[in-house]
Amino acid sequence: MAESADPNPVVFFDITLGGEQLGRIKMELFKDVVPRTAENFRQFCTGETKNNRGQPQGYKGAKFHRVIKGFMIQGGDFINGNGTGSRTIYGTDKFADENFNLTHDGPGLLSMANSGPNTNGCQFFIITSPTGTPHLNGKHVVFGRVIDGMDVVTKIENTRVGQADKPLQDVAIVQCGEM
Template sequence: MKRNIVFLLGLALALQSCGQGSTGSDQEQEVAEDLAKVAISTPHGEIIIELFDETPLHRDNFLRLTEDGVYDGTLFHRVINAFMIQGGDPDSKNAQPGQQLGMGGPGYTIPAEFAEGKYHEKGAVAAARQGDQVNPQKESSGSQFYIVQGRVFSHEELGVLEQRTGRTLTDEQKRIYTTIGGTPHLDGEYTVFGRVVEGFDVVDKIAAIETDRSNRPIEDIAISVRILE
């Protein structure tokens, strides 16, 4: 039986309830000229992302699916403000209103690639996956991905997170999450394989859209993806 590809949503919402801070800086990132880049076109504008060489399996898979047109016509089917926007479910193409989405994929998973220094800061692009109960190796969905919006955390909130998870954040993580913002509880749980370099305002617009009880936008947010030369 298929299981929905999920995040650690309970912890995320608990952390959000601790305080509603800023969603972070809107400034565009410095672009690395030698990295592969793709453009995600939406009704609200274009999002440019670069793909990390440190995660070659995820990079090459995303590029291959883009070349094959797999993402064209799919939806951002799961949107949670101050958290993330999720897409890449092939079943979302031509989906009916109210149809439950989030279970589709290309029929394979990708081994986790946890690269040092790649965190869930605002604009991070990461792979969705099934939960630890059925996926203890934290393997990624073959196609579903999400873009982090997140929010800015206080040092006190990060201290609470460390106590809850038993993990110690690095100084760099603390700097990122108290300035840029993001979703720190997802570090080491989901593979980060890229980042937004242009279009942070588009991410914010989509994240603020009205959704139903399943976090699917009431108005479909269809995308098309192309590789930038």
């Protein structure tokens, strides 16, 4: 099989904790396996998709609202900030599971957060479990991996949390885009 002419996109998040810089997370998006899912995430990183008022919408300013040590860190709800918001680049609030070809077999993988089958939107999680999260296979779409900045992911994972696994200090994406 020939190599794809287009390499997989690489995107980044610059993260703060309580207003203090934590660092940068760089992620490769698996466009070659899940092109619709990867493109949805990529455009929310770049802000090139506009809302109905013509303003950029996406992850800049969004927070990680759920952190479970030894499992995952979840973010991307730039609608409500609490895990209830959903939006896509496709003009709908949700889109279908693209495929489950990739598995949750190690830390640093990016996967779509959802509320059941075919409910992907803007929320995502990054696995922190050293053994992965195989119980999520066939339920959540893996679409990327951290290629630099796992130390930042670990800092987020180790932040103190309160009720509903919400960090006590804001963990924010202060800048994001495509490399």
